[in-house]
Amino acid sequence: MSDADVLTSEQIHEALDELLERRDPDATGTVLGAGSDDLEAGRRFLELLVEGGWMVPTWPARHGGRDADAAEAARIDAAMADYDVADLYPYGVGLNLVGPVLLDRGSPEQQERWLRPIADGSEVWCQMFSEPDAGSDLANAGMRAERDGDEWILNGSKVWTSRGAYARWGMCLARTDVGVAKHRGLTMFAVDMAAPGVEVRPLEQINGDKHFTEVFVSDVRVPDADRIGDLGAGWGLTVETLAHERATIGxxxxxxxxxxxxxxxxxxxxxxxxxxxxxxxxxxxxxxxxxxxxxxxxxxxxxxxxxxxxxxxxxxxxxxxxxxxxxxxxxxxxxxxxxxxxxxxxxxxxxxxxxxxxxxxxxxTDEVQRNIVGERVLGLPGEPRVDKDVPFADLKKSR
Ligand SMILES: Cc1cc2nc3c(=O)[nH]c(=O)nc-3n(C[C@H](O)[C@H](O)[C@H](O)COP(=O)(O)OP(=O)(O)OC[C@H]3O[C@@H](n4cnc5c(N)ncnc54)[C@H](O)[C@@H]3O)c2cc1C
Known part of the structure; x- marks a missing residue:
C-alpha cells in the first residue's frame, strides 16, 4: 500500500459517512450481545463494511481487510466509535480470535477458505477450549484426537461453549499425544459443527442468553487439512488465542x-x-x-x-x-x-x-489473570506446578 492510500481520520469519516449512521453519543451500548442472540443485525453490518475492509483493516484486502498498518487501523477503530455499530458479539470469536490466529498460523488454503466468511459475517465461529476438567487448568484438556489416515477422529466433550448454538465452525483444542506432558500433547482443529457426531446441547444463562452450550463430540472425523498449526502446537495457539480474547474484552x-x-x-x-x-x-x-x-x-x-x-x-x-x-x-x-x-x-x-x-x-477468571500479571508481567515467582513434566496419561484424574 502506498502512502497515498493511507487515510487520515477525516477521510475515514467521509468514507464511513457513506455507509453508516452517526451514533447518538449518549446512547448506552449493548452488553456482549446479552439477552438478544441477534445474528441478523451483525451480519448486515459486516456485509456492508467488508468491501472497504473497515471491520478488520489490518487483514489483507483479499480476505476482507484493507492491508492497513497499525496506525491507520487505530484511526479507523477510533472513527468507528462515532457510528451506530451493530452488536457483533456473535461474530466476536471469528473476528477477534480465530481470524488473527489464522493469519499468523493458518495455511494459505485455510486463510483462503475461512477468513473472508469471518469478515463478511457469513460463518460464525465458537471457541471449544473448556471442558468439565479443564477450565483454569486448560492444558488438562482431555478431548482425544486420534489419527486415521488423512483424518482425525475426535471424542470427548466441551462445556461453556458460547455461540455453540449457532456456530458453523468450532476452534477446538484436543489431545493428540497422552504420552507427553500435558502442555505438549495438544493440537488445534477446526471442527465443522454440522458434522455427524457433534451434538450441541443448550445451557441457558441467567441473563437470558441461549447461545451458551455444552458440546459432545463422538467419533467426529476431521480432515487433517482442518488442523490449525503444527501437531503438538495446540498450547501455543491456545495462549495466543486467549491473549487476543483478553485484549478484546479489556x-x-x-x-x-x-x-x-x-x-x-x-x-x-x-x-x-x-x-x-x-x-x-x-x-x-x-x-x-x-x-x-x-x-x-x-x-x-x-x-x-x-x-x-x-x-x-x-x-x-x-x-x-x-x-x-x-x-x-x-x-x-x-x-x-x-x-x-x-x-x-x-x-x-x-x-x-x-x-x-x-x-x-x-x-x-480474575484469579488466573492476576497470576498471569504476577508471573509474566511483574516477574514474581511462579505457582508450584508439580504436574508440569508428568506425561498426561500418568496424571491423577477426577474420573
Ligand atoms: C459466560 C461465559 C462464557 C464462556 N465462554 C467460553 C467459550 O466460549 N469457550 C470456552 O472454551 N470456555 C468458555 N467459558 C469458560 C471459562 O473460560 C471458564 O469457566 C474459566 O476459564 C474458569 O474455568 P472453570 O469454570 O472450570 O473454573 P475452575 O478452573 O474450576 O475455577 C474455579 C475457581 O478456582 C479458581 N482457581 C482455579 N485455578 C486457580 C489458580 N491457579 N489460582 C487461583 N485461583 C484459581 C478460579 O479463579 C475460580 O474461582 C465461558 C465461561 C463463562 C462464564
Whole structure:
C-alpha cells in the first residue's frame, strides 16, 4: 500500500459517512450481545463494511481487510466509535480470535477458505477450549484426537461453549499425544459443527442468553487439512488465542457517552438526573465507579495509541481485570441505587447486573489473570506446578 492510500481520520469519516449512521453519543451500548442472540443485525453490518475492509483493516484486502498498518487501523477503530455499530458479539470469536490466529498460523488454503466468511459475517465461529476438567487448568484438556489416515477422529466433550448454538465452525483444542506432558500433547482443529457426531446441547444463562452450550463430540472425523498449526502446537495457539480474547474484552470501555467533549457517561448522568446521587455515600460510590471506568478507558486508549500490530501479550490480562472491575462496579451500584424497584426485571441496568458475575469468569477468571500479571508481567515467582513434566496419561484424574 502506498502512502497515498493511507487515510487520515477525516477521510475515514467521509468514507464511513457513506455507509453508516452517526451514533447518538449518549446512547448506552449493548452488553456482549446479552439477552438478544441477534445474528441478523451483525451480519448486515459486516456485509456492508467488508468491501472497504473497515471491520478488520489490518487483514489483507483479499480476505476482507484493507492491508492497513497499525496506525491507520487505530484511526479507523477510533472513527468507528462515532457510528451506530451493530452488536457483533456473535461474530466476536471469528473476528477477534480465530481470524488473527489464522493469519499468523493458518495455511494459505485455510486463510483462503475461512477468513473472508469471518469478515463478511457469513460463518460464525465458537471457541471449544473448556471442558468439565479443564477450565483454569486448560492444558488438562482431555478431548482425544486420534489419527486415521488423512483424518482425525475426535471424542470427548466441551462445556461453556458460547455461540455453540449457532456456530458453523468450532476452534477446538484436543489431545493428540497422552504420552507427553500435558502442555505438549495438544493440537488445534477446526471442527465443522454440522458434522455427524457433534451434538450441541443448550445451557441457558441467567441473563437470558441461549447461545451458551455444552458440546459432545463422538467419533467426529476431521480432515487433517482442518488442523490449525503444527501437531503438538495446540498450547501455543491456545495462549495466543486467549491473549487476543483478553485484549478484546479489556479493550472495551463499556457504556456510552464518554467522549472528551461529551462529559459524563450517560449512566452517571442518568443517576444524577434521577436524584440518586444526592446521598453522599451513593455519590462517593458513583465517583469510584466513574474513576475505574475512566482509568480503564484512558489506559485502553493509551494502549491503542501505542499498538504495534503485534499479537497481544500478558498485558491483555491487566486490561481484562480493569475492564471487568469497572463493569461490575457500575452494574452492582446501578442495582443498589434502584432501591425496591431493582427487584423488578424490566428496570434499566438489570441485564448488566445479571451479566456482571460472568465477566470475572469468561476468558479466564480474575484469579488466573492476576497470576498471569504476577508471573509474566511483574516477574514474581511462579505457582508450584508439580504436574508440569508428568506425561498426561500418568496424571491423577477426577474420573
Ligand atoms: C459466560 C461465559 C462464557 C464462556 N465462554 C467460553 C467459550 O466460549 N469457550 C470456552 O472454551 N470456555 C468458555 N467459558 C469458560 C471459562 O473460560 C471458564 O469457566 C474459566 O476459564 C474458569 O474455568 P472453570 O469454570 O472450570 O473454573 P475452575 O478452573 O474450576 O475455577 C474455579 C475457581 O478456582 C479458581 N482457581 C482455579 N485455578 C486457580 C489458580 N491457579 N489460582 C487461583 N485461583 C484459581 C478460579 O479463579 C475460580 O474461582 C465461558 C465461561 C463463562 C462464564
Amino acid at each position: 479493550g472495551r470501555a463499556f457504556g456510552g457517552g464518554d467522549d472528551e467533549e461529551v462529559g459524563l457517561p450517560s449512566w452517571l448522568e442518568a443517576w444524577s438526573d434521577a436524584g440518586l446521587l444526592d446521598d453522599p455515600v451513593a455519590r462517593q460510590r458513583a465517583m469510584r465507579a466513574y474513576a475505574m471506568h475512566r482509568v480503564n478507558q484512558l489506559t485502553a486508549a493509551r494502549a491503542a495509541a501505542n499498538a504495534t500490530g503485534d499479537a497481544p501479550g500478558p498485558e491483555g490480562s491487566g486490561a481484562k481485570l480493569r475492564s471487568v472491575a469497572a463493569f461490575k462496579a457500575r452494574a452492582y451500584l446501578g442495582k443498589d441505587l434502584s432501591g425496591a424497584a431493582g427487584m423488578l426485571s424490566d428496570v434499566d441496568g438489570h441485564l448488566e447486573f445479571l451479566t456482571a458475575p460472568s465477566m470475572s469468569i469468561r476468558g479466564g
